[in-house]
Amino acid sequence: MKYPKYLTLVIVAITMSACSNTSGPFGVNRNGTASGELGQYGSPSDPTSPAHFQEILGDRIFFLVDDATLTLDAQNTLNRQAEWLNNNLDYRAVIEGHADERGTREYNLALGARRANATLEYLLARGVPESRLQTISYGKERPIEICSDESCYSVNRRAVTLLETGLSG
Secondary structure, X not given: OHHHHHHHHHHHHHHHHHHOOOEOHHHEEOOOOEOOOOOOOOOOOOOOOHXXXXXXXXXXXXXXXOOOOOOHHHHHHHHHHHHHHHHOOOOEEEEEEEOOOOOOHHHHHHHHHHHXXXXXXXXXXXXXXXXXXXXXXXXXXXXXXXXXXXXXXXXXXEEEEEEEOOXXX
């Protein structure tokens, strides 16, 4: 009878350790910071750092309701992102597509994918190599704000570009 208890403890331990992993695709932390090869995030004042990319240039763009069309503000942000990525070749990016809470899970996953792909296509058109980009859709599964109001919906309709370091060997 000791084995079932032991097996249960092992399963719980494995499950808990899997839950504690904060890295997402490309080693990007779920809080949006690059984990990188050395785990360094950098300073916003350093124009080559992921912190500068995130905080100064802008790592996210926003969309209108039920739309994946890039606004002029989104295009301006993506122009800055593309220039930064083209000048900082040691980084690659994952583009997350998100939606607000309205609609079905399946619909919002598809909408998030369209938003991530629109972002990807824009960056590709600005010269960022496809081998350095990846997309993922979270639909409505990872909201920034939770409420049934436009103030929450508007910040959840987004695409976020997250970075990873260490491409050069």
